[in-house]
Amino acid sequence: MSHANAALTPRQRARIGRLVIEEGWTVASAARFFRVSYPTAAKWAHRYAEMGRAGMDDRSSRPHRSPNKTAQPLVRKIVHKRLKTRRGPVEIASLTGVPASTVYAVLKRCRLNRLSHVDVATGEVIRRYEHDHPGSLIHVDVKKLGNIPDGGGWRYVGRAQGLRNRLATPGTSRSRNHDVNLGHAFVHTVIDDHSRLAYAEIHDDERTTTAIGVLIRAVAWFAARGVHVEAVLSDNGSCYRSHAWRDACRDLGIKHRRTRPYRPQTNGKIERFHRTLADGWAYSKHYNSEKARRAALPAWLHFYNHHRQHSAIGKVPPITRLNNLPEHYN
Structure with a gap:
Protein backbone atom coordinates (compact mmCIF):
# COMPACT_ATOMS: atom_id res chain seq x y z
CA MET A 1 0.00 0.00 0.00
CA SER A 2 1.17 3.55 -0.67
CA HIS A 3 2.57 5.59 2.22
CA ALA A 4 4.69 8.67 2.78
CA ASN A 5 7.92 6.91 1.76
CA ALA A 6 6.49 4.71 -0.99
CA ALA A 7 8.54 4.45 -4.18
CA LEU A 8 5.41 4.42 -6.33
CA THR A 9 2.26 6.32 -5.60
CA PRO A 10 -0.87 5.72 -7.74
CA ARG A 11 0.20 8.66 -9.93
CA GLN A 12 3.68 7.25 -10.47
CA ARG A 13 2.23 3.83 -11.27
CA ALA A 14 0.03 5.43 -13.92
CA ARG A 15 3.10 7.15 -15.40
CA ILE A 16 4.87 3.78 -15.72
CA GLY A 17 1.82 2.28 -17.43
CA ARG A 18 1.43 5.23 -19.78
CA LEU A 19 5.10 5.27 -20.77
CA VAL A 20 5.18 1.51 -21.46
CA ILE A 21 1.75 1.04 -23.04
CA GLU A 22 1.16 4.35 -24.80
CA GLU A 23 4.64 5.75 -25.52
CA GLY A 24 6.46 2.52 -26.27
CA TRP A 25 9.02 2.42 -23.52
CA THR A 26 10.43 -0.95 -22.61
CA VAL A 27 9.67 -2.33 -19.19
CA ALA A 28 13.37 -2.40 -18.35
CA SER A 29 13.75 1.29 -19.24
CA ALA A 30 10.73 2.27 -17.15
CA ALA A 31 12.00 0.21 -14.18
CA ARG A 32 15.44 1.82 -14.42
CA PHE A 33 13.96 5.34 -14.75
CA PHE A 34 11.68 4.96 -11.70
CA ARG A 35 14.27 2.91 -9.75
CA VAL A 36 12.06 -0.11 -9.16
CA SER A 37 12.46 -3.77 -10.01
CA TYR A 38 11.54 -5.20 -13.40
CA PRO A 39 8.61 -7.32 -12.01
CA THR A 40 7.16 -4.23 -10.29
CA ALA A 41 7.25 -2.14 -13.44
CA ALA A 42 5.82 -5.05 -15.47
CA LYS A 43 2.96 -5.50 -12.96
CA TRP A 44 1.84 -1.88 -13.19
CA ALA A 45 2.21 -1.77 -16.96
CA HIS A 46 0.11 -4.93 -17.31
CA ARG A 47 -2.55 -3.62 -14.93
CA TYR A 48 -2.61 -0.27 -16.77
CA ALA A 49 -3.21 -2.08 -20.04
CA GLU A 50 -6.15 -3.98 -18.53
CA MET A 51 -7.83 -1.38 -16.31
CA GLY A 52 -6.36 2.03 -17.11
CA ARG A 53 -5.96 4.67 -14.43
CA ALA A 54 -8.53 2.95 -12.18
CA GLY A 55 -6.22 -0.04 -11.75
CA MET A 56 -3.45 1.98 -10.12
CA ASP A 57 -5.09 2.28 -6.71
CA ASP A 58 -4.25 0.00 -3.78
CA ARG A 59 -6.15 -3.24 -3.49
CA SER A 60 -7.22 -5.05 -0.35
CA SER A 61 -4.79 -7.67 0.87
CA ARG A 62 -7.64 -9.79 2.17
CA PRO A 63 -7.54 -13.32 0.69
CA HIS A 64 -10.34 -14.51 -1.59
CA ARG A 65 -10.83 -17.61 0.57
CA SER A 66 -10.34 -18.20 4.31
CA PRO A 67 -10.61 -21.96 4.90
CA ASN A 68 -10.02 -21.58 8.65
CA LYS A 69 -12.65 -18.89 9.17
CA THR A 70 -15.17 -19.58 11.94
CA ALA A 71 -18.35 -21.07 10.48
CA VAL A 118 -25.31 -4.37 24.94
CA ASP A 119 -28.51 -3.18 26.57
CA VAL A 120 -28.93 -4.81 29.98
CA ALA A 121 -32.73 -5.03 29.80
CA THR A 122 -33.19 -6.29 26.24
CA GLY A 123 -29.87 -7.95 25.41
CA GLU A 124 -29.80 -6.06 22.10
CA VAL A 125 -26.94 -3.97 20.74
CA ILE A 126 -27.38 -0.38 21.87
CA ARG A 127 -28.29 1.95 19.05
CA ARG A 128 -26.68 5.33 19.60
CA TYR A 129 -27.67 8.49 17.79
CA GLU A 130 -26.68 12.14 17.70
CA HIS A 131 -28.29 15.02 15.86
CA ASP A 132 -26.03 16.79 13.40
CA HIS A 133 -26.23 20.38 14.67
CA PRO A 134 -26.97 22.27 17.90
CA GLY A 135 -30.64 22.98 18.53
CA SER A 136 -31.93 20.17 16.33
CA LEU A 137 -33.20 18.46 19.48
CA ILE A 138 -33.13 19.29 23.18
CA HIS A 139 -33.95 16.86 26.00
CA VAL A 140 -35.95 17.95 29.04
CA ASP A 141 -36.57 16.18 32.34
CA VAL A 142 -36.86 16.71 36.09
CA LYS A 143 -34.43 15.37 38.71
CA LYS A 144 -36.01 15.02 42.17
CA LEU A 145 -33.71 15.49 45.16
CA GLY A 146 -34.40 15.48 48.88
CA ASN A 147 -33.71 18.81 50.55
CA ILE A 148 -30.68 19.02 52.84
CA PRO A 149 -31.37 19.96 56.48
CA ASP A 150 -29.45 22.70 58.24
CA GLY A 151 -26.19 21.19 59.46
CA GLY A 152 -25.94 18.59 56.71
CA GLY A 153 -27.63 15.42 55.55
CA TRP A 154 -27.10 11.80 56.56
CA ARG A 155 -24.71 11.06 53.70
CA TYR A 156 -21.96 13.06 55.43
CA VAL A 157 -22.95 13.33 59.10
CA GLY A 158 -24.50 9.89 59.60
CA ARG A 159 -28.12 8.85 60.00
CA ALA A 160 -28.48 9.72 63.68
CA GLN A 161 -27.07 13.23 63.35
CA GLY A 162 -28.86 13.67 60.05
CA LEU A 163 -32.20 12.95 61.74
CA ARG A 164 -31.45 15.46 64.49
CA ASN A 165 -30.56 18.05 61.86
CA ARG A 166 -33.84 17.40 60.07
CA LEU A 167 -35.85 17.84 63.25
CA ALA A 168 -34.06 21.10 64.01
CA THR A 169 -34.52 22.59 60.54
CA PRO A 170 -37.24 25.28 60.38
CA GLY A 171 -40.23 24.34 58.23
CA THR A 172 -39.91 20.60 58.86
CA SER A 173 -43.24 18.76 58.96
CA ARG A 174 -44.26 15.32 60.17
CA SER A 175 -46.77 12.95 58.63
CA ARG A 176 -49.08 10.63 60.57
CA ASN A 177 -46.49 7.89 60.70
CA HIS A 178 -44.01 10.34 62.27
CA ASP A 179 -41.75 10.48 59.18
CA VAL A 180 -39.84 13.76 59.01
CA ASN A 181 -40.51 15.61 55.75
CA LEU A 182 -38.21 18.37 54.56
CA GLY A 183 -39.68 18.48 51.07
CA HIS A 184 -37.91 18.06 47.76
CA ALA A 185 -35.93 20.07 45.23
CA PHE A 186 -36.99 19.58 41.62
CA VAL A 187 -34.12 20.25 39.22
CA HIS A 188 -35.59 21.00 35.77
CA THR A 189 -32.84 20.12 33.30
CA VAL A 190 -32.43 20.84 29.59
CA ILE A 191 -29.60 19.44 27.45
CA ASP A 192 -28.79 19.87 23.77
CA ASP A 193 -28.51 16.58 21.91
CA HIS A 194 -25.58 17.54 19.66
CA SER A 195 -23.37 19.67 21.90
CA ARG A 196 -24.48 18.34 25.36
CA LEU A 197 -24.75 21.97 26.48
CA ALA A 198 -26.87 21.98 29.65
CA TYR A 199 -29.30 24.37 31.32
CA ALA A 200 -30.94 23.80 34.71
CA GLU A 201 -33.19 25.50 37.24
CA ILE A 202 -34.21 24.41 40.76
CA HIS A 203 -37.86 24.70 41.79
CA ASP A 204 -40.07 23.39 44.57
CA ASP A 205 -42.49 21.58 42.24
CA GLU A 206 -42.80 19.98 38.83
CA ARG A 207 -46.10 21.52 37.76
CA THR A 208 -46.92 22.30 34.17
CA THR A 209 -46.57 26.05 34.61
CA THR A 210 -43.13 25.58 36.14
CA ALA A 211 -41.98 23.28 33.33
CA ILE A 212 -43.27 25.72 30.69
CA GLY A 213 -41.43 28.60 32.34
CA VAL A 214 -38.20 26.60 32.34
CA LEU A 215 -38.65 25.74 28.65
CA ILE A 216 -39.23 29.39 27.68
CA ARG A 217 -36.16 30.58 29.58
CA ALA A 218 -34.05 27.68 28.27
CA VAL A 219 -34.96 28.46 24.65
CA ALA A 220 -34.00 32.10 25.25
CA TRP A 221 -30.74 30.98 26.92
CA PHE A 222 -29.83 28.83 23.93
CA ALA A 223 -30.85 31.60 21.52
CA ALA A 224 -28.45 34.00 23.27
CA ARG A 225 -25.71 31.55 22.31
CA GLY A 226 -26.82 31.34 18.70
CA VAL A 227 -28.70 28.03 19.02
CA HIS A 228 -32.17 27.85 17.47
CA VAL A 229 -34.19 25.10 19.14
CA GLU A 230 -36.21 23.04 16.67
CA ALA A 231 -37.58 20.13 18.72
CA VAL A 232 -37.85 18.96 22.31
CA LEU A 233 -37.90 15.40 23.66
CA SER A 234 -39.52 14.59 27.00
CA ASP A 235 -40.82 11.60 28.91
CA ASN A 236 -44.51 11.00 29.56
CA GLY A 237 -44.75 12.98 32.79
CA SER A 238 -48.03 14.74 33.44
CA CYS A 239 -46.56 18.20 32.89
CA TYR A 240 -45.33 17.18 29.43
CA ARG A 241 -48.64 15.59 28.42
CA SER A 242 -50.72 18.66 29.19
CA HIS A 243 -52.42 20.87 26.61
CA ALA A 244 -50.64 23.89 28.08
CA TRP A 245 -47.24 22.31 27.31
CA ARG A 246 -48.41 21.48 23.79
CA ASP A 247 -49.56 25.05 23.24
CA ALA A 248 -46.30 26.47 24.65
CA CYS A 249 -44.24 24.35 22.24
CA ARG A 250 -46.45 25.51 19.36
CA ASP A 251 -46.03 29.16 20.33
CA LEU A 252 -42.26 28.73 20.47
CA GLY A 253 -42.21 26.99 17.08
CA ILE A 254 -40.84 23.78 18.60
CA LYS A 255 -41.88 20.27 17.70
CA HIS A 256 -42.63 18.15 20.77
CA ARG A 257 -41.68 14.48 20.92
CA ARG A 258 -42.23 12.01 23.73
CA THR A 259 -40.34 8.85 24.61
CA ARG A 260 -41.87 5.42 24.38
CA PRO A 261 -43.61 4.52 27.65
CA TYR A 262 -41.39 2.65 30.16
CA ARG A 263 -38.37 3.22 27.91
CA PRO A 264 -36.07 5.78 29.62
CA GLN A 265 -33.20 4.77 27.31
CA THR A 266 -34.79 6.90 24.59
CA ASN A 267 -34.02 9.94 26.72
CA GLY A 268 -30.71 8.45 27.79
CA LYS A 269 -28.58 11.55 27.28
CA ILE A 270 -30.36 13.54 29.95
CA GLU A 271 -30.62 10.50 32.23
CA ARG A 272 -26.83 10.20 32.02
CA PHE A 273 -26.53 13.93 32.64
CA HIS A 274 -28.54 13.48 35.85
CA ARG A 275 -25.96 10.98 37.07
CA THR A 276 -23.17 13.45 36.28
CA LEU A 277 -25.18 16.18 38.00
CA ALA A 278 -25.57 14.07 41.13
CA ASP A 279 -21.90 13.04 41.27
CA GLY A 280 -20.49 16.43 40.37
CA TRP A 281 -22.83 18.75 42.29
CA ALA A 282 -25.72 17.35 44.35
CA TYR A 283 -23.75 14.79 46.38
CA SER A 284 -20.18 15.85 45.63
CA LYS A 285 -19.42 17.40 49.04
CA HIS A 286 -20.86 18.30 52.42
CA TYR A 287 -23.40 21.11 52.18
CA ASN A 288 -24.49 22.72 55.46
CA SER A 289 -27.93 23.58 54.08
CA GLU A 290 -30.15 23.26 51.05
CA LYS A 291 -29.55 26.93 50.33
CA ALA A 292 -25.80 26.30 50.07
CA ARG A 293 -26.32 23.43 47.63
CA ARG A 294 -28.64 25.47 45.42
CA ALA A 295 -26.18 28.36 45.39
CA ALA A 296 -23.45 26.02 44.08
CA LEU A 297 -25.40 24.92 40.99
CA PRO A 298 -24.60 27.87 38.64
CA ALA A 299 -20.84 27.50 39.17
CA TRP A 300 -20.97 23.76 38.53
CA LEU A 301 -23.04 24.26 35.35
CA HIS A 302 -20.45 26.74 34.08
CA PHE A 303 -17.70 24.20 34.78
CA TYR A 304 -19.68 21.47 33.00
CA ASN A 305 -20.40 23.58 29.90
CA HIS A 306 -17.08 25.41 29.56
CA HIS A 307 -14.32 23.32 31.17
CA ARG A 308 -15.30 19.70 31.81
CA GLN A 309 -14.15 17.31 29.06
CA HIS A 310 -17.09 15.27 27.78
CA SER A 311 -16.10 11.74 26.73
CA ALA A 312 -19.08 11.33 24.34
CA ILE A 313 -18.08 14.27 22.13
CA GLY A 314 -14.35 13.71 21.82
CA LYS A 315 -13.16 14.80 25.28
CA VAL A 316 -13.91 18.49 24.73
CA PRO A 317 -16.24 20.82 26.70
CA PRO A 318 -19.79 21.12 25.29
CA ILE A 319 -19.37 24.83 24.53
CA THR A 320 -16.73 24.02 21.90
CA ARG A 321 -19.40 22.40 19.74
CA LEU A 322 -21.12 25.72 19.15
CA ASN A 323 -19.86 27.24 15.90
CA ASN A 324 -20.94 30.86 16.33
CA LEU A 325 -19.14 31.93 19.50
CA PRO A 326 -15.89 33.95 19.59
CA GLU A 327 -12.90 31.69 18.91
CA HIS A 328 -15.22 28.78 18.05
CA TYR A 329 -15.44 28.40 14.29
CA ASN A 330 -15.85 24.66 13.73
Missing part, protein backbone atom coordinates in the same frame (compact mmCIF):
# COMPACT_ATOMS: atom_id res chain seq x y z
CA GLN A 72 -21.41 -18.82 10.45
CA PRO A 73 -23.59 -21.21 12.53
CA LEU A 74 -20.95 -21.13 15.26
CA VAL A 75 -20.69 -17.34 15.00
CA ARG A 76 -24.45 -17.04 15.47
CA LYS A 77 -24.30 -19.37 18.46
CA ILE A 78 -21.55 -17.29 20.12
CA VAL A 79 -23.43 -14.04 19.49
CA HIS A 80 -26.67 -15.51 20.79
CA LYS A 81 -25.07 -16.58 24.08
CA ARG A 82 -23.39 -13.21 24.46
CA LEU A 83 -26.63 -11.27 23.96
CA LYS A 84 -28.95 -13.50 25.97
CA THR A 85 -26.72 -14.50 28.88
CA ARG A 86 -24.03 -11.74 28.83
CA ARG A 87 -21.33 -14.36 29.44
CA GLY A 88 -17.62 -13.71 28.93
CA PRO A 89 -15.37 -15.31 26.26
CA VAL A 90 -14.07 -18.02 28.63
CA GLU A 91 -17.57 -19.16 29.66
CA ILE A 92 -18.81 -19.10 26.06
CA ALA A 93 -15.75 -21.09 25.01
CA SER A 94 -16.66 -23.76 27.58
CA LEU A 95 -20.20 -23.98 26.19
CA THR A 96 -19.27 -24.01 22.50
CA GLY A 97 -16.07 -26.04 22.56
CA VAL A 98 -13.90 -23.45 20.78
CA PRO A 99 -10.89 -21.55 22.15
CA ALA A 100 -11.58 -18.41 24.15
CA SER A 101 -9.37 -16.44 21.75
CA THR A 102 -11.67 -17.43 18.88
CA VAL A 103 -14.72 -16.40 20.86
CA TYR A 104 -13.16 -13.03 21.62
CA ALA A 105 -12.22 -12.50 17.96
CA VAL A 106 -15.83 -13.21 16.92
CA LEU A 107 -17.20 -10.86 19.57
CA LYS A 108 -14.82 -8.12 18.52
CA ARG A 109 -15.81 -8.43 14.85
CA CYS A 110 -19.46 -8.17 15.88
CA ARG A 111 -18.76 -5.21 18.23
CA LEU A 112 -19.84 -7.24 21.23
CA ASN A 113 -16.47 -7.48 22.96
CA ARG A 114 -17.60 -4.84 25.47
CA LEU A 115 -20.85 -5.30 27.36
CA SER A 116 -21.33 -1.53 27.30
CA HIS A 117 -22.52 -2.07 23.72
